[in-house]
Amino acid sequence: MPILGLDLGRNTIRAVELNRKKDQIVVVKYNAYQNPKLNLESDAKDDVEMYGESLGEFIADAGFSTPYVVTGLDETYVYMRIVKLPPMNDRELKSSINYEAEQYIPLPLSEVNLSYQKLDVDYADKGKVNIQLVAARKNILDKYINIIKKAKLIPRAIEPETIALGRALGDTPEAPAGSIIVDMGYSRSIIIITYAGFVRFTRSVQIGGDVMSKSIQQTLGLDYNQADEYKKVYGLDKNQVDGKIYNVLKPIFDNLTEEIRRASIFFTKQYPNANIKRVILTGGTAQMPGLLLYMANNLDLEVEIANPFRFVSVVPKVSTPPAPKITDEAPIYSTAFGLALKEV
Numbered sequence: 001m002p003i004l005g006l007d008l009g010r011n012t013i014r015a016v017e018l019n020r021k022k023d024q025i026v027v028v029k030y031n032a033y034q035n036p037k038l039n040l041e042s043d044a045k046d047d048v049e050m051y052g053e054s055l056g057e058f059i060a061d062a063g064f065s066t067p068y069v070v071t072g073l074d075e076t077y078v079y080m081r082i083v084k085l086p087p088m089n090d091r092e093l094k095s096s097i098n099y100e101a102e103q104y105i106p107l108p109l110s111e112v113n114l115s116y117q118k119l120d121v122d123y124a125d126k127g128k129v130n131i132q133l134v135a136a137r138k139n140i141l142d143k144y145i146n147i148i149k150k151a152k153l154i155p156r157a158i159e160p161e162t163i164a165l166g167r168a169l170g171d172t173p174e175a176p177a178g179s180i181i182v183d184m185g186y187s188r189s190i191i192i193i194t195y196a197g198f199v200r201f202t203r204s205v206q207i208g209g210d211v212m213s214k215s216i217q218q219t220l221g222l223d224y225n226q227a228d229e230y231k232k233v234y235g236l237d238k239n240q241v242d243g244k245i246y247n248v249l250k251p252i253f254d255n256l257t258e259e260i261r262r263a264s265i266f267f268t269k270q271y272p273n274a275n276i277k278r279v280i281l282t283g284g285t286a287q288m289p290g291l292l293l294y295m296a297n298n299l300d301l302e303v304e305i306a307n308p309f310r311f312v313s314v315v316p317k318v319s320t321p322p323a324p325k326i327t328d329e330a331p332i333y334s335t336a337f338g339l340a341l342k343e344v
């Protein structure tokens with residue numbers, strides 16, 4: 001059955017429709033929609049209504065063929081922790097999970113929707129079991145469901161965007177190899193570490209494309225749109241504009257690489273066998289010229305730009321002008337792709 005993965009951003013919506021044909025996963029359609037008037041962060045009734053209506057129009061115009069959607073929840077509304085518990089049966093686990101959640105979730109349990117999943121057993125540590133706890137704010141879930149229904153779509157699942165990214169880009173249980181995914185968006189970057197097919201670490205840092213454009217704007221005295229354009233065209237290319245853009249961006253990326261290094265060290269202490277070798281860059285900022293080279297030179301790890309479509313057959317995007325090569329903009333569809341993959 002075809003499934004639509006929906007990545008709802010503050011004012012940008014991205015959707016990927018996947019279907020399964022025998023053993024193959026096919027990308028049926030993908031498209032994005034942007035409207036600066038939208039504001040997903042607002043709880044005002046009018047804003048929620050407008051978001052839902054715009055979503056509905058986007059889906060209808062693009063011609064997606066299914067109403068069944070899996071939606072991603074913004075990192076900021078979700079608490080995820082891995083807890084290690086002694087071996088116990090499902091009933092015992094169920095009855096002790098609230099107690100565990102109370103220790104780790106910084107919100108009253110009455111305000112969240114709590115779910116948990118057994119990941120795997122650590123035989124080196126008395127057979128303890130790794131449990132992934134996920135708590136999402138109830139009021140936010142209600143808002144998302146409201147928006148989805150307003151758009152005449154049918155929610156199949158809602159999950160943290162970090163889990164969708166892990167599914168789309170991370171390692172697998174069959175070929176465990178610790179992988180760091182860095183989703184570099186507009187307002188923030190999220191560092192996600194997967195190992196043996198599960199997301200086990202996430203950290204959000206306030207470094208995103210917006211800060212980069214603003215720094216260029218201030219340093220070079222440009223207006224924002226111009227600065228944003230310079231960033232996208234020249235990025236980390238030292239040879240452009242006397243290295244002026246490069247010089248503004250370099251310290252920002254140095255902060256980010258430092259955070260990545262710290263996350264990697266922290267994680268490796270907990271999972272000495274994870275053997276992290278790979279960093280995958282995704283999100284809008286991952287398309288920056290010169291970024292791959294810069295990160296590869298500054299991290300002692302293999303670095304690649306995300307292409308969630310790498311293993312699937314792809315039908316071109318819906319658009320009137322000729323569709324760009326899919327790999328050019330693949331990184332902005334990683335989340336929506338991972339979401340659809342959950343249920344397809």
Ligand SMILES: Nc1ncnc2c1ncn2[C@@H]1O[C@H](COP(=O)(O)OP(=O)(O)OP(=O)(O)O)[C@@H](O)[C@H]1O
Pocket residue numbers: 009010012184185186187188208209210213228231232233235282283284285286287288289332
């Ligand atoms: N070619 C490019 N080079 C550099 N930056 C780019 C390029 N294309 C887009 N960006 C930047 O990517 C950012 C948007 O990224 P993305 O679309 O992943 O964010 P978002 O999902 O809307 O927001 P967030 O993830 O922060 O909630 C913007 O700051 C934009 O300027």
Ligand SMILES: [Mg+2]
Pocket residue numbers: 009185283335
């Ligand atoms: Mg995003």
